[in-house]
Amino acid sequence: MARNAVATVHLSAIRHNYRLAKAQAPGAKAAAIIKANAYGHGAIPVARALAADVDAFGVACIEEALELRAAGISQPILLLEGFFHADELPLIDQHQLWTALHTDEQLTALCAYAPQLRHPLNVWIKLDSGMHRLGFAPDRAAELQATVSALPQVAEVVLMTHFARSDEPEEAQTVEQITRFNTALEGVDVPVSLSNSAGVMAWPAAHGQWLRPGMMLYGATPFMSANAVADQLQAGMTLTSEIIAVRDVPAGEAVGYGATFTCDTPRRIGTVAMGYGDGYPRHAKNGTPVLVNGQRTALAGRVSMDMLTIDLTHLPEAKVGDTVTLWGPALPAAEVAPWCDTIPYTLVTCLTPRVKRVYQE
């Protein structure tokens, strides 16, 4: 075996997490969000693992959807941002994708193309309830729903919105967004979709007919504090590598680029085959937790492209070839993330292709 940097993807955990999401809102459907290569876990294997359970998949763009169709994924696929250019419409039709609609430019293009549609098309009209990134003004809900529903071939219309702060359970902004969205819906009788993972777990008032869980499928909590549902998530990935060198470093000597870690006492330092070239963040601080043979220790010295260094002083048995876990069931990515000034989303999503993916049922 060559360089041993491996992301083991736990497909049964991802299935468990999808079912956990749906269990929060009995009767609702859920689009499993597998954009960005399923947050780094591998879109095609994840889609195959979920295929028997899912109501739909959600991706960011048509390239991601076509990759899934080419792999034989036949479930509905929603383009969360719709089409970027009108020339995608024939492909959307051919591959029977579902599209979001969030601008007047998209609306104009859809109206122009609709007479040529050959298959039924589901359209998710996005309202801007307060995040101010995408979506129509909420007071246009009724008008847009009428216009889009009247187009030839348009089948189901869903009204959707997206939250800016649903991961902060005490925040009034989510209450405000729900209120604005519900106000816009008065007199419009269509299915609705509001909730990302945090909405699924913390905002039952926002469940509607369609959930859109992403991060929770991969087992990481979006919350900074405990949450009863998030506590039941199972880690979707274990990232491991191995120790490739061990040395004793005298007190007063520093380790690594920039000499950011100086040994206060003599220390035993292990070098691990994992670096920012694998997607492990370079700005992980000294003290970022890792596991060596299941025991906790920490980064000592700056992360370099292909390697990082850890303190083995209190683990005298640790040796070259031993397994190092960067995150996984016993060390949640959500616990590692704050050490890198980030959230678990980026840790898993930014893993590079150099990390070998291994799929475990």
Ligand SMILES: *Cc1c(COP(=O)(O)O)cnc(C)c1O
């Ligand atoms: C990415 C995305 C989601 C999933 O969000 P998570 O926080 O990962 O659950 C849901 N809806 C939309 C529109 C998205 O872009």
